[in-house]
Structure formats: structure tokens, C-alpha cells
Amino acid sequence: MRTLQYAVDVGGTKVAFALVEGSRLLARSHxxxxxxxxxxxLAQVGRALRAMARRQDRTAGAVGLSVPGPVLGGVLRHAPNMPAGWSGESVASFGRALGLDVPVFAQRDALMGGLGEFAHGAGQDLSNFAYLTLGTGIGGGLILGGQPLLGAQGAASEIGHLQVSRRGPPCGCGRRGCVEAIASGPAIARRYQAAGGAPLTPAQIAERARAGEALARSVYRTAGEALGAALAAWAQVANPEAVIVGGSLARSLDLLSPAMTRSLVRRAWAANLPLPVLPAALGEDAPLIGAAWLAETASAGTPA
Ligand SMILES: [Zn+2]
Structure with a gap:
């Protein structure tokens, strides 16, 4: 029987949390x-999770914490989209704040999403794939040989800050022309408005694109081209079997895909093609499900 885990997904706009059993969210809130x-x-979140477990009359074995920045040596580094007080803090201190009295396992959100898809989603039959999350930011995680690729700083495969145009728009990381500065949700909204469009959300712009509006279509085309360039670089380095796309903008994959595929095929070495692009199966729950999977897997190898 699967054991129950706590999962927490910390993001720049919300902190989502759930009681997770396998791929099922038994209770959730944010x-x-x-x-x-x-x-x-995190103290708020911990109290809410304890109340959830009490209502289910269950106990959880561990907590998986998905965080918006790389974790190195047990410390969250670089979480630029969070309020002050997150970057530089230790996973142990997060665990104390949650107060759940179970082991805590933290990892970068895009890797958690990739692990979720690997364990229970579109990557279940794949050993080598790239997970791309498109939303307020752009993140990536590579699963190679069935293992997440972390790198020296926990930031391997952080594709959002791959520079695809040296003269592109400024990015939050201090450079210009990163994929995130061109193809994230806010970047799409900014480009649309800068070209004379109304101040709309990326989803509203997507509706206009589907209705045939030329400006909206061109903004999504530009984003798709930048993503295709990034995928070509990923393909060259890691040779994944597929790319799985999650995050809120994955709903607009129909608009991004044609330009993304053209740009990928134009740039990639033929040996790395074809590279199928698949929608994530777990949607925006992938980081919570991946966090629970990591907590369950990692705690199984840790003496209590
Ligand atoms: Zn950047």
C-alpha cells in the first residue's frame, strides 16, 4: 500500500499544499x-496540513517541498520571484517552520514537476526526457537515465535563462534575451502591449490568437521560436527522447507548437531529432505529485 505524504509547492504567487498518496491528491489548498x-x-501551511491529516484520520511519512530556486547543500539559493527571507534559508529551517515532525526533502520546482511526470505522468515510460514548465517563469528539469540531473549548483537544465537573443528584452536575471524574457506569461503580455495591444492576460491574448488576431498570433509565434531555440540546445546536450511541457502556459501549446517545432528542426542536429513535444499529464499538480514522490522515495532510504 502506498503511504501518505505531505507536499508543498512554493511559488511567487501562491503556496499550494496537499496530502498526496501516489498520484492522488486526497486534500489540497493554497x-x-x-x-x-x-x-x-510555512507555519501557516504546516498548521493547515496537520488539520487536513486529522480530518482524514491519517498520518504522513515525510514532506516534499518544491521551491522556486536551486537547492544546494541543503540551502535554497536564488529565489528571485519570492519575498525577502526565502533565498539563503536552509531546508532544515523550512522543516522546523512547517512543524510537521517528519523528514523534509526539498528540490527546485521544475525538477519536482519533472519527477511528478516521471513517476505518474507523461514520462512514465521514458528514462530520458526534458520537462519544461511555462508560466510566470520558465523552468526546466532533465531526467536522464531515470534520475534528475542536478548539476553542481542544483541549477542544471534551468533552461529559462538560456540566452537565445543577445539583443532581446531585459531579463530578471540581469541579462538580455533569455527565453524567460521572451516566452514567459508576463513577457508575452508585455510584448503584446508594447506592440499596441490592450493590457490583457496571456490567456486572453491566446483567445484572441485563436480567433485569428494577427498581433496576438505573432506574439505567440515569437515565444514559440525562442522556445524552439532553447529546446535545440537542450537536445544537443542531453539528447532526450521527448520534451514534456507543463505549467499554466501549456494550455497554449497549440499556439506555441508550430513555431517552436519549426525553430527546433531548423536549429537542431538531425541526430537529435525527432524530439516529440508532449503535454504534461499532471498539469499544474506535477510539482506537488513530484514532491510527494521524492519524499516517499527518499524517506524509504532514510532510517527514521
Ligand atoms: Zn535571464
């Missing part, structure tokens, strides 16, 4: 990301 310290926000 708080908006508040201008609180990490300890205050």
Missing part, C-alpha cells in the same frame, strides 16, 4: 504568497 517571512508562511 495560500497567496504573502509578504511574510518563509518561517511565518
Amino acid at each position: 495560500f497567496p504568497t504573502a509578504d511574510l517571512t518563509a518561517a511565518q508562511q
